[in-house]
Amino acid sequence: MTDYPTIMVKNEAPGEPLAARTFAILKDRIEQRCASTVVASSAENEAGQIILALAEDLPAEGFSIQTDTLATRITGGSGRGLLYGVGKFLRASRYHPGFQPSTWQGSSAPRGGLRGMYFATHFHNWYHVAPPEEFTRYLEDLALWGVNTIMVIFPMINLQDWDDPQAAPAMQMVRQYASAARELGMGFATALNNTMFKGAPPHLRATPLPDPTGRRGNSGHPICPSSPQGLAYLLDNARQLCVQLADVGVDYLCYWPYDEGGCACENCQPWGSRGYLRLSQQFTDLARGYFPGVKTILSTWMFDTPPEGEWQGLRAALEQDPGWVDYILADAHEDFPRYPLEVGSPAGKPLINFPEISMWGNWPWGGVGANPLPSRFQRLWDQVKGAVSGGFPYSEGIYEDMNKAIVTQFYWDGAQRAETTLREYIAYEFDAAVVEETLALIDLLEETAGRSYLKQAVEIEPVQRAARLAEQIQARLPAWARQNWRWEILHLRAILDHERFAGGGLETPAAESAMRRLVEIYHCQMETDDPYHHRVRPPLRQAVSRNGEY
Numbered sequence: 001m002t003d004y005p006t007i008m009v010k011n012e013a014p015g016e017p018l019a020a021r022t023f024a025i026l027k028d029r030i031e032q033r034c035a036s037t038v039v040a041s042s043a044e045n046e047a048g049q050i051i052l053a054l055a056e057d058l059p060a061e062g063f064s065i066q067t068d069t070l071a072t073r074i075t076g077g078s079g080r081g082l083l084y085g086v087g088k089f090l091r092a093s094r095y096h097p098g099f100q101p102s103t104w105q106g107s108s109a110p111r112g113g114l115r116g117m118y119f120a121t122h123f124h125n126w127y128h129v130a131p132p133e134e135f136t137r138y139l140e141d142l143a144l145w146g147v148n149t150i151m152v153i154f155p156m157i158n159l160q161d162w163d164d165p166q167a168a169p170a171m172q173m174v175r176q177y178a179s180a181a182r183e184l185g186m187g188f189a190t191a192l193n194n195t196m197f198k199g200a201p202p203h204l205r206a207t208p209l210p211d212p213t214g215r216r217g218n219s220g221h222p223i224c225p226s227s228p229q230g231l232a233y234l235l236d237n238a239r240q241l242c243v244q245l246a247d248v249g250v251d252y253l254c255y256w257p258y259d260e261g262g263c264a265c266e267n268c269q270p271w272g273s274r275g276y277l278r279l280s281q282q283f284t285d286l287a288r289g290y291f292p293g294v295k296t297i298l299s300t301w302m303f304d305t306p307p308e309g310e311w312q313g314l315r316a317a318l319e320q321d322p323g324w325v326d327y328i329l330a331d332a333h334e335d336f337p338r339y340p341l342e343v344g345s346p347a348g349k350p351l352i353n354f355p356e357i358s359m360w361g362n363w364p365w366g367g368v369g370a371n372p373l374p375s376r377f378q379r380l381w382d383q384v385k386g387a388v389s390g391g392f393p394y395s396e397g398i399y400e401d402m403n404k405a406i407v408t409q410f411y412w413d414g415a416q417r418a419e420t421t422l423r424e425y426i427a428y429e430f431d432a433a434v435v436e437e438t439l440a441l442i443d444l445l446e447e448t449a450g451r452s453y454l455k456q457a458v459e460i461e462p463v464q465r466a467a468r469l470a471e472q473i474q475a476r477l478p479a480w481a482r483q484n485w486r487w488e489i490l491h492l493r494a495i496l497d498h499e500r501f502a503g504g505g506l507e508t509p510a511a512e513s514a515m516r517r518l519v520e521i522y523h524c525q526m527e528t529d530d531p532y533h534h535r536v537r538p539p540l541r542q543a544v545s546r547n548g549e550y
């Protein structure tokens with residue numbers, strides 16, 4: 001074991017702002033995990049045990065790590081690449097009983113260029129209420145895994161108009177996320193569709209969609225863009241959004257067809273290949289005036305549900321005029337759409353996905369702790385990995401942090417196995433000595449979630465085994481890891497599964513104490529006026545929803 005009481009780090013790229021930030025992150029994460037102190041070497045000729053450097057001959061987001069007897073050199077193709085290299089170094093280092101620097105050597109560069117994360121900032125979930133220092137730290141952690149873009153939307157659907165008292169705080173939150181992302185070298189994405197404020201004039205509203213399969217949704221108050229006044233209303237609000245974000249910047253603009261959106265009038269339908277495309281093209285022209293380099297993402301969510309030629313219509317439209325779309329986003333509630341897998345992405349545009357990593361197999365979302373689903377995401381990825389190069393997982397909170405790491409690493413390297421990612425995750429966030437036991441625990445928890453989701457009888461013995469395993473792991477963890485919220489939410493999940501399926505239910509003292517701790521970690525409100533907060537709050541019987549929708 002090599003034990004460094006003081007670790008010298010030399011930054012050979014002092015002119016790169018992200019290198020200084022990367023040093024601060026490296027120092028913080030090492031000092032969190034062990035007794036070593038990390039200091040920046042100051043003098044020109046002072047050696048570093050860790051050297052941070054840039055090299056133009058590496059891919060911009062790539063990195064290399066080389067080690068000799070004196071030092072470990074982490075080199076990025078850019079500030080971003082350096083940050084991702086430090087992420088790899090941190091995960092491959094060991095911290096207990098003392099710091100042992102990574103012996104991993106080699107180089108790596110991402111296959112997928114758009115490795116996003118969609119934060120649903122609503123319902124007073126963690127993203128909605130976390131203090132800025134917590135979400136900034138969380139963004140840093142995601143960047144260490146290779147996330148390079150976040151998407152946050154301005155929630156017009158919940159607001160009367162721009163003068164709604166909630167509009168300014170909502171915009172402030174969007175801007176905070178955008179700024180925090182920018183400072184980490186991440187891109188910022190937001191979205192537009194034909195659903196805007198709930199105070200939209202009634203005479204402008206869209207014709208409700210036929211929804212025979214019940215999967216498209218008719219949420220909000222969509223506007224018909226085929227009427228001149230409707231189009232003017234949509235473009236005017238889109239313009240105001242651009243003005244409000246002009247200084248923080250928008251790198252990606254995503255258009256969304258259904259759920260909150262759509263129009264079934266004779267001039268718009270089929271929405272996905274007519275009205276939607278005309279409107280999205282006009283949004284693009286408008287947005288490029290404010291953000292000249294903006295890239296556009298055209299979502300095809302629920303296209304051809306039912307079949308009405310939307311995919312074919314999109315292909316025909318983009319063959320005529322491909323220039324206004326940069327990425328095609330495809331996904332669905334269950335199986336990935338067949339069309340882009342069988343026929344290919346329209347006009348050869350890069351295909352990205354939108355995996356749901358938050359809601360499957362748990363209710364309320366995150367209400368019983370962590371929900372790692374490595375087998376599920378491996379299976380879903382195996383169906384699309386030949387076609388999909390990146391995406392925006394849909395996230396309701398921090399309780400699915402393991403799923404985020406798994407999917408982000410799929411985007412980085414399509415061949416990386418979910419289990420390999422989890423091994424790195426466990427060694428880094430918990431301890432290298434508990435990798436096998438924790439993998440076994442996660443496997444048991446996923447099996448229980450699947451049975452519960454499918455309304456099958458949950459077997460008691462695996463639930464009891466998971467609870468015992470969690471206690472055995474907890475006893476072996478170093479103190480810092482026991483206090484790491486990532487371990488806590490996994491541990492609490494094992495306790496709550498035990499109480500739900502093998503104990504006295506969710507009203508036992510053990511269950512209530514576990515849920516109270518989750519309430520603290522998520523910053524939930526025990527009493528709320530938010531009619532949807534119960535979707536993201538542990539189901540404590542003492543919790544109150546004054547405008548409750550239960």
Ligand SMILES: [Zn+2]
Pocket residue numbers: 206207223224225226227263264265266267268269275
């Ligand atoms: Zn219409």
